[in-house]
Amino acid sequence: MGGLTLTLRERVRLPVDMAPVLPELLAGLSAQEIGKLELQCGNRRVPLGELFEVAAGDPQRLVIRDTCPALERIGAGMKGGAIAVEGDAGALPGLGMKGGSIEVAGAAGAFAGSEMSGGVIRVAGDAAGFVGAAQAGGRFGMTGGAVLVGGDLGDRAGDRMRRGLVLGGSAGLHAGSRMIGGTILVRGTCSTLPGVGMKRGTLILGGTAAAPATFADNGVHELGWLALLERHLAGLGLRGMFPSRRVRRLTGDLAAGGKGEILVAA
Amino acid sequence: MLTRLESCTVHDPINGVDGARGDVWIEDGRIVAAPADGRAAAQTLDMGGRVVMPGGIDLHSHIGGGKVNIARMLLPEEHRAHRQAGGNGHRCGSGHASPSTFTTGYAYARMGYTAAFEPAMLPANARQAHQEMADIPLLDKGAYVLLGNDDLFLDLLAEGAGPDAVADYVAWTLHATQALAVKIVNPGGIAAFKFNGRKLDLDEQGPHWGITPRTILTTLADALDRLGVPHPIHVHGCNLGVPGNDATTLATIAAMEGRRIHLTHLQFHSYGKEGRHRFSSAAPAIAELVNKSPNVSLDVGQVMFGQTVTASGDTMSQVRNARFAHPKKWVGMDIECEAGCGVVPFRYRDRNFVHALQWAIGLELFLAIEDPWRIALTTDHPNGAPFTTYPHLVRLLMDRSFRNDMLARLPKAVREATALGSMTREYTLQEIAIVTRAGPARLLGIDQHYGHLGPGAMADIAVYEDHEDRERMFAQPALVMKNGRVVARDGVVCEPGTRGATHVVRPGHDRAIERRVARFFEDYRDMRLTSFRLAEEEILDGGRGQLVVHACRGAGP
Numbered sequence: 001m002g003g004l005t006l007t008l009r010e011r012v013r014l015p016v017d018m019a020p021v022l023p024e025l026l027a028g029l030s031a032q033e034i035g036k037l038e039l040q041c042g043n044r045r046v047p048l049g050e051l052f053e054v055a056a057g058d059p060q061r062l063v064i065r066d067t068c069p070a071l072e073r074i075g076a077g078m079k080g081g082a083i084a085v086e087g088d089a090g091a092l093p094g095l096g097m098k099g100g101s102i103e104v105a106g107a108a109g110a111f112a113g114s115e116m117s118g119g120v121i122r123v124a125g126d127a128a129g130f131v132g133a134a135q136a137g138g139r140f141g142m143t144g145g146a147v148l149v150g151g152d153l154g155d156r157a158g159d160r161m162r163r164g165l166v167l168g169g170s171a172g173l174h175a176g177s178r179m180i181g182g183t184i185l186v187r188g189t190c191s192t193l194p195g196v197g198m199k200r201g202t203l204i205l206g207g208t209a210a211a212p213a214t215f216a217d218n219g220v221h222e223l224g225w226l227a228l229l230e231r232h233l234a235g236l237g238l239r240g241m242f243p244s245r246r247v248r249r250l251t252g253d254l255a256a257g258g259k260g261e262i263l264v265a266a
Numbered sequence: 267m268l269t270r271l272e273s274c275t276v277h278d279p280i281n282g283v284d285g286a287r288g289d290v291w292i293e294d295g296r297i298v299a300a301p302a303d304g305r306a307a308a309q310t311l312d313m314g315g316r317v318v319m320p321g322g323i324d325l326h327s328h329i330g331g332g333k334v335n336i337a338r339m340l341l342p343e344e345h346r347a348h349r350q351a352g353g354n355g356h357r358c359g360s361g362h363a364s365p366s367t368f369t370t371g372y373a374y375a376r377m378g379y380t381a382a383f384e385p386a387m388l389p390a391n392a393r394q395a396h397q398e399m400a401d402i403p404l405l406d407k408g409a410y411v412l413l414g415n416d417d418l419f420l421d422l423l424a425e426g427a428g429p430d431a432v433a434d435y436v437a438w439t440l441h442a443t444q445a446l447a448v449k450i451v452n453p454g455g456i457a458a459f460k461f462n463g464r465k466l467d468l469d470e471q472g473p474h475w476g477i478t479p480r481t482i483l484t485t486l487a488d489a490l491d492r493l494g495v496p497h498p499i500h501v502h503g504c505n506l507g508v509p510g511n512d513a514t515t516l517a518t519i520a521a522m523e524g525r526r527i528h529l530t531h532l533q534f535h536s537y538g539k540e541g542r543h544r545f546s547s548a549a550p551a552i553a554e555l556v557n558k559s560p561n562v563s564l565d566v567g568q569v570m571f572g573q574t575v576t577a578s579g580d581t582m583s584q585v586r587n588a589r590f591a592h593p594k595k596w597v598g599m600d601i602e603c604e605a606g607c608g609v610v611p612f613r614y615r616d617r618n619f620v621h622a623l624q625w626a627i628g629l630e631l632f633l634a635i636e637d638p639w640r641i642a643l644t645t646d647h648p649n650g651a652p653f654t655t656y657p658h659l660v661r662l663l664m665d666r667s668f669r670n671d672m673l674a675r676l677p678k679a680v681r682e683a684t685a686l687g688s689m690t691r692e693y694t695l696q697e698i699a700i701v702t703r704a705g706p707a708r709l710l711g712i713d714q715h716y717g718h719l720g721p722g723a724m725a726d727i728a729v730y731e732d733h734e735d736r737e738r739m740f741a742q743p744a745l746v747m748k749n750g751r752v753v754a755r756d757g758v759v760c761e762p763g764t765r766g767a768t769h770v771v772r773p774g775h776d777r778a779i780e781r782r783v784a785r786f787f788e789d790y791r792d793m794r795l796t797s798f799r800l801a802e803e804e805i806l807d808g809g810r811g812q813l814v815v816h817a818c819r820g821a822g823p
Contacts, residue, residue, distance in 0.1 A: 040351070043352070045351075045353075135342070135343070135346065136342055137339075137341075137342030137343065138342070138343055139593060139594070139595070
């Protein structure tokens with residue numbers, strides 16, 4: 001049996017809250033019952049069947065087809081199973097997810113993997129701002145799991161991130177801002193002021209970066225633990241991500257304790 | 267329109283009705299006597315023997331004003347986690363321990379409450395507090411204005427301005443802020459905090475002005491008595507939450523020397539320091555003195571387990587508690603030289619000795635204080651727990667075996683430190699009606715038209731199914747009426763647009779005091795006196811609001 005498939009009938013303009021569409025919540029429901037579930041669309045409650053065509057299948061392998069960026073909070077709070085998004089995902093995919101996997105074939109909206117604690121999110125295209133970040137007023141961003149972005153990261157990737165891994169091609173402004181722990185790996189370069197307000201954690205950059213003045217240059221090192229990270233990435237099916245094991249180490253942000261580090265490939 | 271509620275089991279303590287079968291008649295929003303001329307009702311609702319009580323009245327619930335908003339801003343995650351959609355005339359809202367205004371109104375009405383009073387309105391925040399309360403649907407409301415830590419009051423005392431001037435200032439403040447009563451928080455302590463004081467006991471001289479909390483308390487109590495304000499001074503005493511504050515509480519009662527006093531959230535002021543944990547229940551001794559002192563009334567401020575947020579004007583105690591904040595963040599601030607504010611999120615855990623004993627101490631007070639007319643059911647929302655826990659609390663009071671089951675879940679050290687297990691008292695329905703409605707109405711002096719079901723009373727009515735499970739019974743009244751209109755059925759609000767009135771007092775006073783106040787404003791405040799004063803029209807708001815002025819015993823204005 002193939003995966004349970006939801007095909008968007010036509011692009012929607014108002015945001016749709018997809019949080020109730022989770023493998024664990026759909027288990028044991030018939031296609032008809034699933035069609036009757038109500039989703040919040042703008043300020044209305046709309047039956048799922050009105051928005052999506054439902055084809056029965058294994059809910060543990062949920063497929064959402066012909067998506068558009070109005071589909072928000074896909075996989076929010078999910079604990080297990082897999083969601084494949086064949087198209088773009090709107091804001092907040094994998095918000096607070098605890099396990100399982102989300103694969104986005106297109107681009108992802110802002111706050112991908114925000115406050116997640118486990119599981120993996122793979123985005124083939126770009127991810128907008130605040131990947132793995134904390135919600136407004138939240139104390140921690142992601143606390144576990146991984147967000148692997150094939151394209152580029154937007155601004156403020158890993159804001160207030162506490163643990164886990166974020167991967168991207170390049171990063172926007174303030175990558176790793178206010179970071180408390182975890183690892184952000186940017187294969188290319190990033191825009192200005194990476195690591196601003198960083199307490200702890202590691203931001204690895206493939207290219208040079210204009211780090212804030214509150215970072216101290218520790219010189220060039222051959223860091224043994226990067227081999228462990230490479231092996232970890234290989235476990236996630238990612239090879240050849242590492243530009244170099246020789247890195248220039250900058251520690252900071254000294255304005256926030258200074259226990260974080262930016263590693264720039266040397 | 268004449269409406270008849272047929273075959274009710276009426277609990278109306280103010281009129282001495284205890285479970286009598288009968289009808290309740292309503293006309294033009296008020297209760298009326300059964301028509302003598304045999305006129306037929308235009309509408310008859312069969313209550314089928316259900317329990318009928320006046321609408322609930324919460325005399326101490328932080329539902330408006332500055333610190334509630336600060337709590338909301340401090341806890342965005344709470345509001346993200348608890349969201350209520352609008353629809354069917356309902357407005358959307360959010361929050362659990364610091365719910366938004368509409369959510370507050372709906373949640374109270376669903377439980378059969380028709381009035382709630384904000385107990386700590388800073389004069390500087392009065393406008394915002396009233397506007398916020400105007401937003402709360404379905405409830406009558408009012409506010410107690412905070413005095414006793416403000417610079418002008420302490421200046422007057424230090425100058426030896428005399429009881430007339432003090433009373434005039436108190437009355438002027440009640441007028442200017444559209445308040446119903448006066449509250450004092452940690453007398454002199456908040457002011458002392460600003461001079462780096464971390465503790466101020468009843469007979470300690472405060473810094474700068476050199477005035478003791480005892481003097482502040484008795485002066486304010488005398489002023490209110492002079493003015494004839496119906497609700498006595500509403501006191502959040504010294505040393506809130508400090509183990510060993512039982513001595514302070516007993517001394518405070520004695521210090522009043524027979525003057526009327528309302529001790530609020532007394533549970534937080536009933537801690538001894540015996541035992542291995544240096545924390546024990548002093549409820550028996552305090553209840554004994556309260557039982558012997560007819561001048562004392564109180565509300566409990568029961569603690570219930572779970573996440574909440576504590577919001578208090580008592581900066582001193584909140585700074586002390588800040589290290590226990592959960593989640594780990596808090597706010598403390600001064601507000602306009604009038605008082606302070608501290609907001610500390612808090613999670614009461616049943617496995618924690620102190621929290622569990624706080625829970626037991628509250629219940630001990632409920633059960634040991636004999637006169638239900640002098641004790642009001644509160645959780646000091648949200649400080650002890652959100653008000654939505656009231657039905658559970660009612661069940662704890664009415665059902666001894668349930669209470670003992672809950673007690674059995676607590677750590678052994680707690681069970682050994684409390685006499686709760688041996689207390690056999692169970693509240694009757696009549697007593698619950700007293701502590702949740704009739705008593706608060708009487709304590710506030712609004713009992714002429716509120717809190718009872720006699721002719722002339724406002725038709726604020728709650729009808730409950732007589733379930734054996736009292737929690738279920740009080741969580742979901744079959745019918746709730748506000749001003750004679752059905753506003754909720756079976757726990758679902760059906761008239762969400764209903765608006766309540768604002769209750770105030772207007773004691774007479776010598777307007778000459780305004781010159782002294784104006785001088786203070788000119789010298790120290792960032793607001794002009796004329797814009798500080800809250801006009802009647804602001805409450806009336808083009809007919810959207812309504813004012814109910816309660817009579818004071820003193821000379822009229």
